[in-house]
Amino acid sequence: MAADSSTASSPYAGLDQPAQRQQARLFRIYNHYRLVISLMLVGLLFVDPFTADTKFRWLDYYQAGVASYLAINAFIALIMLAGFQPRQRHITLSILLDILIMHGLLLASTGITNGLANLVIVSVAAGNILTPSRMGTFYAALAAICSLGISGWAVLAINESADDIVRAGSLGILYFAAAFILQGISRRMIRSEALASSRAKSIVELEQINQQIIQRMRTGILVLDRFGQVRLANAAAEELLFGAAVDEAAPAYQPRILPRPLKRGLESWLKSPGMRIEPFQASSTSPLLQANFTQLDQERGDQILVFIEDMSKVTQQAQQMKLASLGRLTAGIAHEIRNPLGAISHAAQLMEESPNLDQGDRKMLDIIRRHSKRVNGIIENVLDLSRRRAANSEQVDVKGWLAEFQSEFQQTQDDGTEAVIELLAEENIPPARFDKSQIEQVMVNLCDNGLRYSKQQTGQNKIQLVVGATADGERAYVDVRDFGPGITPENRNSVFEPFFTTDKSGTGLGLYLARELCEANQAHLSLVDDKKLGCRFRITFAHPGRMI
Numbered sequence: 001m002a003a004d005s006s007t008a009s010s011p012y013a014g015l016d017q018p019a020q021r022q023q024a025r026l027f028r029i030y031n032h033y034r035l036v037i038s039l040m041l042v043g044l045l046f047v048d049p050f051t052a053d054t055k056f057r058w059l060d061y062y063q064a065g066v067a068s069y070l071a072i073n074a075f076i077a078l079i080m081l082a083g084f085q086p087r088q089r090h091i092t093l094s095i096l097l098d099i100l101i102m103h104g105l106l107l108a109s110t111g112i113t114n115g116l117a118n119l120v121i122v123s124v125a126a127g128n129i130l131t132p133s134r135m136g137t138f139y140a141a142l143a144a145i146c147s148l149g150i151s152g153w154a155v156l157a158i159n160e161s162a163d164d165i166v167r168a169g170s171l172g173i174l175y176f177a178a179a180f181i182l183q184g185i186s187r188r189m190i191r192s193e194a195l196a197s198s199r200a201k202s203i204v205e206l207e208q209i210n211q212q213i214i215q216r217m218r219t220g221i222l223v224l225d226r227f228g229q230v231r232l233a234n235a236a237a238e239e240l241l242f243g244a245a246v247d248e249a250a251p252a253y254q255p256r257i258l259p260r261p262l263k264r265g266l267e268s269w270l271k272s273p274g275m276r277i278e279p280f281q282a283s284s285t286s287p288l289l290q291a292n293f294t295q296l297d298q299e300r301g302d303q304i305l306v307f308i309e310d311m312s313k314v315t316q317q318a319q320q321m322k323l324a325s326l327g328r329l330t331a332g333i334a335h336e337i338r339n340p341l342g343a344i345s346h347a348a349q350l351m352e353e354s355p356n357l358d359q360g361d362r363k364m365l366d367i368i369r370r371h372s373k374r375v376n377g378i379i380e381n382v383l384d385l386s387r388r389r390a391a392n393s394e395q396v397d398v399k400g401w402l403a404e405f406q407s408e409f410q411q412t413q414d415d416g417t418e419a420v421i422e423l424l425a426e427e428n429i430p431p432a433r434f435d436k437s438q439i440e441q442v443m444v445n446l447c448d449n450g451l452r453y454s455k456q457q458t459g460q461n462k463i464q465l466v467v468g469a470t471a472d473g474e475r476a477y478v479d480v481r482d483f484g485p486g487i488t489p490e491n492r493n494s495v496f497e498p499f500f501t502t503d504k505s506g507t508g509l510g511l512y513l514a515r516e517l518c519e520a521n522q523a524h525l526s527l528v529d530d531k532k533l534g535c536r537f538r539i540t541f542a543h544p545g546r547m548i
Contacts, residue, residue: 427470464481526538
């Protein structure tokens with residue numbers, strides 16, 4: 001019962017696992033000490049066996065006690081070596097046995113004047129370190145009572161000197177002094193350890209929170225050394241700089257080597273720290289990026305912190321503001337334009353019914369009709385900018401979704417010619433999160449353009465749809481390839497700008513709106529330069545677990 005109460009009141013009770021393991025380690029060290037002491041006591045029996053009967057009161061009992069003490073300590077050492085984890089009640093019982101066995105050996109030997117009395121002080125001290133509570137005071141009281149009892153019995157029964165009682169009293173004072181001093185020290189150490197553990201836990205939690213914040217930031221963060229070696233990169237930097245590889249034959253893992261434009265920018269910045277480098281593209285499928293450098297360690301300057309910003313978002317925001325204003329203006333004057341536009345179209349239709357038109361007049365009417373339709377398309381597209389709803393994302397199996405889209409899109413081709421749509425799919429495609437209706441609008445636009453340009457070049461309505469995973473294996477992409485004439489190098493950087501078109505009948509807003517819809521779903525639409533015939537547009541979806 002005493003052991004159970006000490007367990008409840010012990011400062012070690014209710015501590016976390018590290019504190020309990022620390023207590024078990026201390027008890028293991030103490031048991032090693034007891035094992036060494038018991039071996040020494042047994043060894044001393046063989047050092048001077050012939051004169052031992054003149055030194056001990058009861059030699060046989062002393063020898064049996066020493067042997068039993070060695071056996072107990074050896075047994076405890078073996079079971080602890082086998083993995084036994086002592087609890088508080090086991091520790092309490094061991095300390096009590098130590099105190100009682102040591103006093104039994106004192107009684108069987110020469111009494112309280114024997115040097116074994118000093119070992120009792122060690123047992124009491126160890127008990128107060130392992131159990132710094134009221135139980136530690138009980139150890140000191142029990143040891144003092146046993147010492148006084150042995151001395152009193154020796155004085156009364158075998159006429160020993162009364163000095164033994166004085167020595168026993170002095171030892172009792174030492175027991176209590178050791179108990180009180182070590183209890184205070186142990187409690188202070190336990191509180192300090194608990195405080196250190198709590199602060200370490202808080203630091204770990206803060207580090208985890210900071211890591212999550214850094215990893216979920218949309219700004220790319222890199223830590224480099226002076227030679228451009230990547231020491232640390234967050235998820236956004238991985239996506240912006242390394243995640244959109246064009247070469248499908250590349251291995252899944254590659255050493256993180258800085259893209260050449262960023263490497264050149266770092267070298268320029270090291271020569272002139274005040275200089276701001278020009279925006280760059282890490283690859284043909286990545287957006288336009290802006291890098292800012294700063295020294296992470298101002299004293300040594302051996303590590304450099306790099307912030308990578310997606311400049312396409314800034315550009316698109318400016319374009320959105322411009323087109324939103326244009327959309328509001330168009331909404332205000334749409335009916336003013338459509339009324340005369342409708343009258344022009346209606347008049348052109350009436351004139352077409354006239355039997356007196358020559359070939360030149362019919363050609364002029366065709367021009368009026370086509371351009372009226374184009375003006376109306378421009379108005380509709382600009383109005384769509386101001387009416388577009390927010391994306392309603394859901395997790396999608398990209399491979400299955402693309403096969404379903406291919407089937408549905410092929411059924412809508414009713415122009416009298418059969419469209420050939422090839423679907424090429426890799427294995428182990430990761431899922432993606434996006435709004436199906438919005439991305440399907442993008443796919444319809446890309447597929448319509450691809451079929452039209454393929455027919456112009458080859459006379460056949462043919463495109464390829466390819467679904468795969470990026471080089472890091474964590475994000476999915478979809479490619480739409482046509483077999484048309486392609487885009488000239490001087491126009492490749494302008495295809496996503498609003499109102500840019502090489503088709504006289506186009507509005508120049510199709511690809512711009514497609515990229516806007518992709519950005520609304522945290523995806524990226526790019527033109528891939530793979531040195532093959534035609535155009536290849538790629539939609540790279542965001543990591544489904546890092547979208548915000």
